[in-house]
Structure formats: C-alpha cells, structure tokens
Amino acid sequence: MKSVLKFILILSALALGFTFLFMFKAPENRIILNADQTADTISRHIYGHFSEHLGHCIYGGIWVGENSPIPNTRGIRNDVVAALKRLNIPNLRWPGGCFADEYHWMDGIGPREQRPKMVNTHWGGVIEDNSFGTHEFLDLCEQLGTEPYICGNVGSGTVEEMSKWVEYITFDGESPMANLRRKNGRDKPWKVKFWGVGNENWGCGGHMTAEFYSDQFRRYATYCRNYGDNKLFRIAGGPSSRDYHWMRTLMEKVPYRIMQGVSLHYYTVPKTWGDKGSATEFNESEYFTTIQKTLFMDELVTQHAKIMDQFDPKKQVGLVVDEWGTWYNVEPGTNPGFLYQQNTLRDALVAAINLNIFNNHCDRVKMANIAQTVNVLQAMILTKDEKMILTPSFYVFEMYKVHHDAALIPLNLSCEDYVVEDKKIPALNASASKDKNGVTHITITNINPNKQIDLTIDIRGMKVTSVNGKILTAKELNAHNTFENPEAVKTQDFKDFKLSGNTLFVKMPAKSVVMLKVK
Numbered sequence: 393m394k395s396v397l398k399f400i401l402i403l404s405a406l407a408l409g410f411t412f413l414f415m416f417k418a419p420e421n422r423i424i425l426n427a428d429q430t431a432d433t434i435s436r437h438i439y440g441h442f443s444e445h446l447g448h449c450i451y452g453g454i455w456v457g458e459n460s461p462i463p464n465t466r467g468i469r470n471d472v473v474a475a476l477k478r479l480n481i482p483n484l485r486w487p488g489g490c491f492a493d494e495y496h497w498m499d500g501i502g503p504r505e506q507r508p509k510m511v512n513t514h515w516g517g518v519i520e521d522n523s524f525g526t527h528e529f530l531d532l533c534e535q536l537g538t539e540p541y542i543c544g545n546v547g548s549g550t551v552e553e554m555s556k557w558v559e560y561i562t563f564d565g566e567s568p569m570a571n572l573r574r575k576n577g578r579d580k581p582w583k584v585k586f587w588g589v590g591n592e593n594w595g596c597g598g599h600m601t602a603e604f605y606s607d608q609f610r611r612y613a614t615y616c617r618n619y620g621d622n623k624l625f626r627i628a629g630g631p632s633s634r635d636y637h638w639m640r641t642l643m644e645k646v647p648y649r650i651m652q653g654v655s656l657h658y659y660t661v662p663k664t665w666g667d668k669g670s671a672t673e674f675n676e677s678e679y680f681t682t683i684q685k686t687l688f689m690d691e692l693v694t695q696h697a698k699i700m701d702q703f704d705p706k707k708q709v710g711l712v713v714d715e716w717g718t719w720y721n722v723e724p725g726t727n728p729g730f731l732y733q734q735n736t737l738r739d740a741l742v743a744a745i746n747l748n749i750f751n752n753h754c755d756r757v758k759m760a761n762i763a764q765t766v767n768v769l770q771a772m773i774l775t776k777d778e779k780m781i782l783t784p785s786f787y788v789f790e791m792y793k794v795h796h797d798a799a800l801i802p803l804n805l806s807c808e809d810y811v812v813e814d815k816k817i818p819a820l821n822a823s824a825s826k827d828k829n830g831v832t833h834i835t836i837t838n839i840n841p842n843k844q845i846d847l848t849i850d851i852r853g854m855k856v857t858s859v860n861g862k863i864l865t866a867k868e869l870n871a872h873n874t875f876e877n878p879e880a881v882k883t884q885d886f887k888d889f890k891l892s893g894n895t896l897f898v899k900m901p902a903k904s905v906v907m908l909k910v911k
C-alpha cells in the first residue's frame with residue numbers, strides 16, 4: 393500500500409514539474425528556411441538612395457565645383473563617388489523631396505555663371521545658385537554607374553515644363569529641346585527610366601486632395617513621353633504613412649498604363665515632430681519606440697499592398713517607398729533647415745529592419761530610397777570640408793548588397809520578445825534570398841540591446857557545405873563614427889555559429905546585424 397502511495401506521489405510530482413516547465417519554457421528562437429522554394433525577385437532598386445538640394449547633401453557633400461581643392465571629377469567629389477560605388481547603388485533620386493516642386497529645371501542648364509539664382513524656401517531659405525543641374529546630376533549617375541530617378545515639379549510647375557524636361561534628356565532626334573541639350577554640350581540623350589510626377593503633393597508639393605492630384609497626375613504623366621527605346625517608369629506622388637484614402641483614390645482613378653509606380657513616405661521619428669529626439673542621446677525606452685515605429689513599416693506596406701491588390705491583382709504597379717529612414721532633431725548648433733544628424737548603431741538596426749521588410753514584400757515593393765545619401769537625415773556618408781566618414785547605416789547597405797536582384801526565400805521565423813516596461817516586440821527580424829550563383833544569404837537582426845540570442849536555423853532543400861558571416865555591432869547602442877574616430881563602428885567577420893548537418897546554431901549578439909552566406 394505504502395509503495396503504491398509513493399508511486400502516485402512521484403508521478404504527481406513529475407506531472408507538476410512538466411506542467412511548470414511547459415508553462416515557463418523560454419520560446420524557441422528558430423528560422424526554418426526552405427532554400428529550394430524561392431519566390432519573387434528582390435529588385436535591386438529597393439536599395440536606392442536620395443539626394444536633395446537640402447543642407448549639405450548636394451552642395452559640399454557631392455558637388456564642390458571644378459575649382460575646389462577637394463579632389464573632384466568635373467566638380468563631383470571623388471571620395472564620395474568611390475564610397476557610394478562600394479554600395480552598388482542602383483538608383484539615385486533627385487532633386488527632391490520638397491525641393492522638386494519648386495525647382496525649375498531650365499534654371500539649371502547652360503553656362504553656370506549665367507544660371508539664375510533662387511531661394512530654397514523649404515530648406516533654410518538659402519540661395520540656390522543652380523550650379524548643380526541636369527547635366528551635373530546625370531554626370532554623377534554616370535560616375536556612380538547608377539540609374540537616375542528624377543522627380544518633376546507638379547506643385548509650382550507646368551505640364552509643358554515637365555514634358556520638355558523629358559524631351560531634353562531623352563530625345564535623340566531633331567527637336568527644340570534635344571537641340572538645346574546639344575548646344576549645352578551633350579549630343580546623345582541620356583537614358584532615364586524612373587520619373588516621379590511630383591512629391592508629397594498632399595503637403596509641400598501643393599497641398600492637394602487625393603482626387604485633385606489623381607487628375608493632375610493623369611495630365612502630367614500623359615505628356616511625359618517615351619522617346620525611342622527610353623521607357624519611363626512613371627511614379628505617382630503617393631500617400632504619407634497610413635493615408636489609405638490617398639492610395640485607394642490613385643489606384644481607382646489612374647489608368648495603369650501611365651502609372652508604373654506609387655510612392656510611399658514614412659519616417660521613423662522616435663518622439664514627436666516637435667521634439668523628434670536626439671540622434672545620439674537616448675535611453676532604452678526611446679530606443680524601443682524607435683524600433684517599434686520602424687516595425688510599423690511592415691503594417692504600412694501590408695495595408696497599402698492590400699489596397700493595391702484590390703485594383704491591380706496582377707501587381708503591375710510597384711509600391712515605391714522613396715523616402716524612409718530616421719528623422720531626429722538636428723545636431724546642436726547646426727542649421728535647423730539642413731537636417732544634419734549623426735548616425736549610430738541604432739540607425740543601422742533601423743536600416744536592417746526596413747530592408748528586411750522590403751525584401752519580404754518584394755512582390756509589391758519594387759523600389760525604395762533611404763533619405764538621404766550625404767549629410768542629411770539617415771545618411772550613408774557625412775562630410776566636413778575635405779573629410780568624409782561612413783556611417784553605420786552605410787555598412788548595412790554594404791552587407792545587404794547580396795540581396796540585389798536575388799530570389800526571395802520566404803522564411804518562417806519564431807522568436808522571443810524584447811520587453812521594455814509593459815511593451816514588447818519580436819527580438820529578431822530577418823530575410824533571406826538566393827543569388828544568381830545559387831548562394832543563399834540570410835540577414836538577421838537582434839534588436840535586444842541587452843541579450844545574446846541563441847538562434848537555430850533549419851536549412852532545408854539544399855546540402856549545406858560552408859557558412860561565412862559578417863556582423864555589425866558595437867558596445868553601445870549610440871556608438872557612431874566621428875571625424876576624429878571614423879572606424880568606431882564597422883563590419884567585422886562573424887564566426888559565432890556551428891553547423892551540424894543542415895542545422896545552424898547561431899549566437900546572435902545583443903544589438904547586432906548579421907549576414908550569413910550559406911553554400
């Protein structure tokens with residue numbers, strides 16, 4: 393009798409133990425990857441950039457003029473071109489932004505000393521001398537080996553002005569605009585595919601209603617002609633953030649043969665538009681909000697894509713996220729209209745998350761442009777006179793080059809949460825692709841700044857023979873590069889993983905971005 397009682401007691405204790413274990417078991421951090429099941433191509437244009445006539449993006453950051461002591465080629469900084477070439481930047485958006493809707497392109501052609509000046513009313517009220525215009529921008533694109541993405545003026549321009557700009561740049565025959573181009577020193581036309589028809593026309597681009605802009609777009613886009621074999625990809629000024637009405641109206645009213653893309657703008661602003669927060673001084677709660685607001689991009693893209701699917705189930709119109717990135721208070725002592733901010737490891741995590749989101753939505757997201765390339769907002773590069781530094785965000789773009797035009801491998805990710813106060817978000821974020829040589833790349837971000845995460849990756853559908861890794865991390869979340877210490881944050885080799893058969897056990901350091909190359 394006693395032994396039966398003992399047996400029952402042991403059994404109950406065991407059952408209790410298992411229940412306890414089950415209830416409080418740490419969630420599994422696991423990725424399942426079917427490497428032989430690829431989906432859409434991740435367009436390289438998702439890795440696009442943006443250079444506006446704003447602060448020191450163009451002037452000082454890119455353009456120094458032919459007589460500058462800073463080494464340049466026809467006025468364009470050699471160091472900046474060489475750095476950007478490391479990123480294989482696929483396209484460059486110009487001249488704005490808000491500047492685009494007050495830019496009159498004819499002021500920026502012909503002999504520089506004769507070009508009229510204007511006031512850049514949006515960005516600091518400074519005098520724009522138009523020394524960097526169409527020829528200079530297209531020269532920059534040629535030096536970079538990148539595709540131009542030009543945004544035309546709808547807000548204060550005319551249909552005729554925009555139509556003539558397309559003719560000036562792309563028409564090969566005898567015509568008033570093609571002849572003017574020849575007179576200005578360029579015989580053969582350039583190729584320009586990406587053409588924006590206005591920018592933020594709900595705001596700085598004219599404060600229009602969705603209905604009014606849709607009609608305007610129909611007029612303007614009609615006269616943006618395809619000359620010869622130059623086929624335009626016309627991009628409508630799309631919604632800001634969650635303005636789903638704007639998206640629905642455009643999709644409903646505009647015939648798709650004249651609209652190949654719709655833009656979306658969404659910035660990560662940690663606090664409020666009045667006090668956005670500092671780029672370098674922030675606490676964990678502000679960091680959490682920054683990441684949480686970045687993750688909102690996934691919801692935005694999903695919801696806008698759903699609306700687009702209703703009207704365009706064949707996905708003929710691309711979603712073009714042509715302004716994204718972090719936006720903080722400007723660095724103390726700098727011109728508030730110049731939007732100059734530092735860039736820390738936090739920005740690198742933001743970049744990695746956004747790029748993973750775009751990759752994972754590449755069936756609809758055909759293009760994206762981080763704002764902006766040099767010295768403005770979430771920049772790749774900061775310059776100070778002749779000096780130049782690369783930001784942590786630069787290194788993310790360099791690591792993620794492996795995804796350019798690769799085939800998305802949808803992955804199944806389960807992970808623990810990163811918890812701050814009473815709020816939580818998934819601690820890991822990832823995307824994967826297979827390139828033209830059959831090599832698989834996985835990019836993973838551990839957003840938890842306090843904890844290493846042990847991650848298991850089950851790779852199915854291929855025989856894994858080798859794995860290499862790169863990592864971007866630092867001791868502090870606000871670590872950043874300065875002109876005095878330009879290499880505080882940069883990519884390193886990553887080896888903290890073990891391969892057993894086709895399973896990869898990865899130790900993801902706290903606050904890190906990792907890229908794994910799997911063969």
Ligand code: AHR
Pocket residue numbers: 444488489490491591592715763764769
């Ligand atoms: O990137 C800075 C500005 O942000 C752009 O000019 C405008 O389009 C947006 O509001």
